[in-house]
């Protein structure tokens with residue numbers, strides 16, 4: 001019955017348990033924050049890739065996959081697939097609606113995606129990435145009050161989903177970073193500016209007269225056709241969150257791109273025969289083509305399984321087409337079928353490597369924290385060796401003595417770990433605010449406060465000297481030094497951008513607590529607290545009381 | 553008549569690295585029930601060592617003779633019996649008090665009683681135990697100090713708490729290691745009076761001292777010299 005009494009007394013009558021709780025909490029918080037932010041970041045890189053191209057990508061070079069509509073029907077009939085959508089991928093030049101300073105137009109090299117918005121939206125989260133759209137209530141809450149997207153007029157103009165203007169003119173959706181007048185601010189949002197530099201005077205890219213896209217068709221023999229130019233209205237912008245994509249890609253209606261690249265349906269004419277009208281005789285039909293088909297897996301189907309199913313599906317498709325009579329164009333025997341991870345290997349590869357690096361670093365952080373917690377408890381219990389000797393001398397059992405310190409370690413471990421999780425959660429949830437705060441020069445009142453605190457610390461140091469108190473003098477001296485350092489840092493601080501969106505792909509720092517990490521770290525915090533307390537306690541409990549009593 | 557406590561040709565050697573320090577070479581002594589024996593000897597002669605061995609707080613050498621309590625060899629005790637021996641059969645008063653600093657006087661004194669109680673029995677006997685401990689502390693002259701911490705007590709007061717702790721489970725024998733060694737003569741004799749009172753009431757008392765006047769109050773005196781007991 002002495003175990004609860006002593007465990008409680010050890011906890012309440014000394015300051016060291018509070019230090020131990022703080023240490024455990026800080027260690028747990030440190031691990032959770034580091035792991036959550038880093039793995040959240042890596043997950044975002046990966047997941048953004050997935051939301052951009054679906055689970056599996058079927059692709060071929062610029063000559064395209066003929067009869068792709070039929071292939072898509074076959075794929076969608078697979079139990080493993082949920083939806084599929086055709087895409088044409090190519091490169092082109094985009095003549096922007098604004099000029100350069102010397103009077104010419106500004107021209108951007110862009111990656112062009114001809115898409116079918118309706119089916120693409122079923123495969124990826126295409127619609128959600130359109131920038132000029134009526135924001136969801138949740139998104140609206142996080143927007144600045146002067147965000148143009150909150151204006152109903154802009155919302156009405158946001159017609160990008162149709163990829164065409166109301167008048168039926170083909171439309172273009174450009175990546176948000178393509179226009180230099182969209183400036184990402186330190187908080188990750190965009191400021192839309194007119195070319196005149198006037199802040200947000202109703203100017204945004206979809207409001208302009210439009211842009212001219214130039215594409216160069218390639219024949220299936222590999223030679224270049226004449227370039228095709230076409231004027232598009234810019235109907236919207238999209239924000240995928242991946243900087244490289246937002247700064248390069250434009251989306252156009254697939255039919256228009258097919259036509260410009262001569263990948264649309266066309267008659268095949270004989271080079272020497274003429275028909276009854278004296279025109280070259282039509283001998284067959286060349287089908288429309290897509291260079292890429294993106295496929296979304298059915299619920300619970302892994303991308304790898306879907307890939308294999310699509311591969312098999314394609315072979316069957318080819319066999320069937322070979323069996324059909326009178327076809328002038330046959331599908332290629334092989335296409336590339338890859339999961340999104342394989343497809344984005346160049347993007348994900350380094351991320352994967354970083355993740356492994358991170359694992360090693362996390363392990364080191366974890367081990368260091370565990371060692372720290374162990375050391376703290378070791379020191380605390382070691383100091384109680386004499387008490388353990390006394391307890392054993394009056395007849396306490398080994399188990400009883402051990403139980404005191406198990407309770408002690410358990411309680412500190414549980415309280416510390418829970419505080420640590422709360423602390424980590426608080427910091428991670430506010431990480432973007434903290435980051436934004438770092439991006440700004442310190443507030444004047446804060447600087448004044450810091451310097452006033454410095455003066456106060458100095459005064460207390462002097463008081464300590466006058467009163468000849470070593471403790472007060474030493475404590476306040478170091479406190480003053482720390483305060484001066486803080487004051488200097490605040491005064492010199494001009495604001496810096498730690499998380500540069502153009503470097504990190506993403507505009508926002510991930511703020512999701514990794515549940516697995518939080519749980520394992522919390523459990524780890526408790527386990528190491530208990531081990532740290534139990535081992536020296538067990539050692540002392542095993543020692544003959546006389547020896548423990550001699551411990552000073 | 554079997555002796556309450558008996559040491560028969562006991563050997564105890566301390567090892568300091570490679571150096572063996574033989575403290576007790578061949579120590580034999582007996583204590584009869586109800587007796588008051590004092591152990592004297594020069595400093596470093598091994599008085600405390602012998603007392604610790606009698607109290608089961610330390611183990612003799614492997615080739616030592618037995619230490620017997622009521623005829624039973626302490627070395628044959630299992631862990632549970634050993635804990636019981638320390639808790640119930642003997643009370644030990646240390647040369648340097650050895651109180652738990654976080655507990656109050658009352659809690660320190662009732663610690664051995666708490667050790668022997670299960671949680672359930674504690675709930676039932678809590679108030680009775682408190683009363684009994686307070687009563688015992690009163691007879692030790694500490695009724696006004698029950699809620700104090702050891703750090704707030706004088707040396708004599710601490711030694712009284714240690715004696716109360718040794719007596720709380722009403723052991724058969726009290727082993728006291730220089731209970732008056734750090735105290736002035738008046739305080740010391742007060743403590744000796746307390747022990748004498750208990751001894752008169754039937755307690756067996758083994759007391760280490762190097763003070764002849766203290767030793768003189770005992771019925772019998774043994775002297776340790778050269779690792780052996782002279783009678």
Ligand SMILES: Nc1ncnc2c1ncn2[C@@H]1O[C@H](COP(=O)(O)OP(=O)(O)OP(=O)(O)O)[C@@H](O)[C@H]1O
Nearest residue numbers: 566567568573575594595596597598599600601602
């Ligand atoms: N744990 C130990 N390790 C090594 N030597 C020890 C140990 N304990 C005791 N000794 C040695 O054993 C000898 C006897 O010690 P002990 O404490 O029994 O003497 P004592 O007779 O009680 O002396 P005092 O009157 O000063 O208390 C001393 O020389 C001491 O240095």
Ligand SMILES: [Mg+2]
Nearest residue numbers: 599600647729
């Ligand atoms: Mg001694």
